[in-house]
Amino acid sequence: MYSPNKPYTVWCHDCWFTDDWDATDYGRDYDPSRPFFEQFQELWEKVPKINLIGRRNVGSDYINIAADNKNCYMIVESSNNEECIHCYWIQKTRDSVDTSFAHESELCYESDDIYDSYKVFYSKGVYDCRDSYFLFDCRDCSDCVGCVNLRSKKYCIFNEQYTKNEYEQRITDMRLDTAEGVENFRKKFEEFKLTQPHKFAEIVNAPGSTGTYIKDAKNCTECFHSYDAEDNRYGVHVWRNAKNCMDVDTAGRGAEWIYNSHNTAAKSANCICCSICWGDSFLQYCAYCFDSQDLFGCAGLRKKQYCILNKQYSKEEYEKLKCLVINHMKDNGTYGEFFPPSLSCFGYNEACVQEQFPLTKEQAIEQGYKWEDHSRGTYGKENGKDIFACAQCTKNYLLIPRELEFYQRLAIPLPTLCPDCRHMRRFTARGPNRLWKRNCAKCNAEVETNYAPERKEIIYCESCYQQEVI
Helix, strand or coil: CCCCCCCCCEECHHHHCCCCCCHHHHCCCCCCCCCHHHHHHHHHHHCCEECCCEECCECCCCCEEEECCECCEEEEEEECCECCEEEEEEECCECCEEEEEEECCECCEEEEEEECCEEEECCEEEECCEEEEEEEEEECCEEEEEEECCECCEEEECCEECCHHHHHHHHHHHCCCCHHHHHHHHHHHHHHHCCCEEECCCEECCCCCCEEEEEEEEEEEEEEEEEEEEEEEEEEEEEEEEECCEEEEEEECCCEEEEEEEEEECCCEEEECCEEEECCEEEECCECCECCEEEECCECCECCEEEECCEECCHHHHHHHHHHHHHHHHHCCCCCCCCCHHHCCCCHHHCCHHHHCCCCHHHHHHCCCCCCCCCCCCCCCCCCCCEEECCCCCCEEECCHHHHHHHHHCCCCCCCCCHHHHHHHHHHHHCCCCCEEEECCCCCCEEEECCCCCCCCEEECHHHHHHHHC
8 A cells, every 4th residue: 555655664464464573673762852753753664564454364465454354355444244346344245346335235236335235236325125226225125226215115116116027127128237228327316316305314223323324323423434333422434333432533343442543443442542453452652553452652563562662661661651751742732632644654645534525735735744646557558358447537447357257247337437436436425424504304403414505405304204204
């Protein structure tokens, strides 16, 4: 994930996780006369980086920030999946392509926010559905196309009921196995969606919760994409038994008491201002540390305890020095604040923050962020067989053999957009991770929603939505 012009030492996964090296070799004394972040940066720039973040993945060389996957390709922020390609934030999902925010689903394509579903294409907000195309906010449906807000239905098109024979004939006429047929229907479906009410937020079985994309949760306040979670606040991606986490981006798989951290998960607990730390406890201001406890200001440590700036101490020495560092940070007002942007290894335009809060190069640099000018990808190399040019950004993209087989097996036309543009289409449809106050289109009650005021969707509050849809 590091472009060639970056100054860091980068090791492959196997070399980084071997026992042949020890990151405490880079340890250094804390200098009370200098700012902590300045000293951490010097350490951070010296410790070798992992080429891609992952653990216990099999046959999955090209995935990042992912664990426990098998035979997956180009998936990110995902775990416990098998045979998945070009996916983002999927869990316990199999044999799917171009899918994001999916959980325990199979044979899904170009879909988002999918739970417990099978063979669902071009859909969003789907639970327990099967063998369907172009669904939005549907539950327990099968053999439906272009439907919105349906519950326990079969053989429906644009919410109208058909017999099995009528349905099958109309599906044949739509030619959804061709790119032209898919795009023609996509336009009709987007127009139809605007005629149907939209629930103000995607919140299912989540008492005391606000935000959107929340399922089977309790007391999750202003959270976006949260499920199987409890007592979390101001979080994105709080999931799979995350509890008591605040100001986090990605805390899950048993994470508890995580504050102001990024991707601190996998049974991590009691961590403050950490980045990509898995299986840790009582860490503060650490990055890329695994299976450790009682660390402060460390980078790249595994199975360590009582270290500050990667230097080993006794328990007594550690506690005394940790208090000293914290007091110095409190004196200059930095304790509790996340790492400054100057410590980031990446340009603003390389990170997913650009998707949520887009900035120009000038704006990013003015706010203290880096910008990466090194180009990624190739152009003009298409061969018409497995390398193509994106119809939108013109960048080349590759279709690997297993991906081609997936399209052929499920009668899906080959994509005309590159994976990045396909991802952005799904991501844009989700709406941003922020809330606005709007009024229900039916009863005028005030709601908090991620549908911006200028959007054309018909927004209903929970009560009106339940009365009309359920």
